[in-house]
């Protein structure tokens with residue numbers, strides 16, 4: 295099969311196995327070049343196949359030589375369709391990790407379900423006995439509640455009043471005004487049910503009750519705050535409410551883990567292009583300006599740079615920087631630097647369809663989007679036939 299990108303709205307329905315493999319190899323190379331450091335030994339990553347979760351898995355494996363179990367929800371290829379990028383990423387990651395002598399096993403299925411939790415518990419008990427780091431990096435539009443069977447769908451909406459502002463149709467290069475009507479109470483509650491902390495707590499409770507958490511265990515979930523410009527749709531919107539719930543859950547888990555001298559932490563990460571963030575209105579235009587300025591300043595980072603820094607300079611640093619006043623780890627520090635944010639505020643009102651390519655790094659944004667699916671990767675021949683069926687060794 296010759297595999298080309300097929301863009302539908304803000305998703306791409308195809309993925310390239312060799313491109314994904316190369317992008318994983320680049321991330322591995324990045325961490326190896328930064329050198330080894332003391333960190334976790336046995337790591338569970340929930341949401342391990344793309345974005346921040348995949349980068350966390352790579353940082354743990356190649357930075358600390360940790361054993362990892364990864365959980366995700368991805369599609370295998372069939373006669374008509376390629377696999378999803380997370381499938382190809384994991385196949386490539388596991389193959390390389392095994393060649394390099396590292397334990398890496400994966401479980402594909404719905405992490406919100408009881409059956410997948412039970413399967414993961416069995417695997418930990420059998421192979422690792424206990425884990426000393428649990429990364430919670432799910433991003434999902436829906437959740438089936440494992441006890442009630444109720445289906446929740448998340449919404450990306452403002453709260454209280456409509457949002458009126460600018461957004462970009464990234465692939466058409468069109469800057470346009472959008473109005474997003476505010477969420478109702480049910481949509482807010484549903485978004486909290488999907489992206490809040492209830493499922494994270496269920497994972498930690500089950501791991502603890504089955505004695506699968508090691509002393510001094512850490513568990514980390516990821517959040518985003520961003521500048522005032524995006525607050526209506528992010529921080530003060532439905533997703534922000536879910537993130538508040540995630541933080542409240544961390545504070546609750548901190549108490550539950552006290553006997554193990556454990557820690558539950560929320561790390562606030564930088565805005566990066568992932569399948570999850572591409573779906574949020576306004577954010578792609580903000581990111582296009584942000585990337586231009588951070589690249590000019592030499593501070594631009596993707597998932598792997600962020601996660602390497604999180605592990606090396608915060609979670610496992612002998613003298614980590616202080617958390618912020620709310621107790622968050624902040625690896626969004628370079629994004630939030632005053633000079634960067636001041637310039638974004640200046641550029642934002644000026645951006646139009648005519649000047650979007652010169653005032654912002656829209657091309658860089660689109661390029662990173664293609665790369666998520668294994669396209670636009672140097673050294674891959676996209677005109678060549680490639681077998682879309684790729685096995686993940688442990689599945």
Ligand code: NAD
Nearest residue numbers: 341342343345346366367405433434516517518565566568
């Ligand atoms: P992503 O879409 O790249 O990754 C999501 C992961 O969750 C994938 O591994 C996917 O397979 C898995 N997943 C989704 N539904 C699942 C299910 N039901 N069962 C099992 N696995 C499932 O997303 P991302 O952007 O890396 O987001 C991860 C976390 O980081 C989220 O909490 C997000 O809010 C946060 N974050 C993202 C950004 C950003 O700019 N992308 C910034 C800061 C924080």
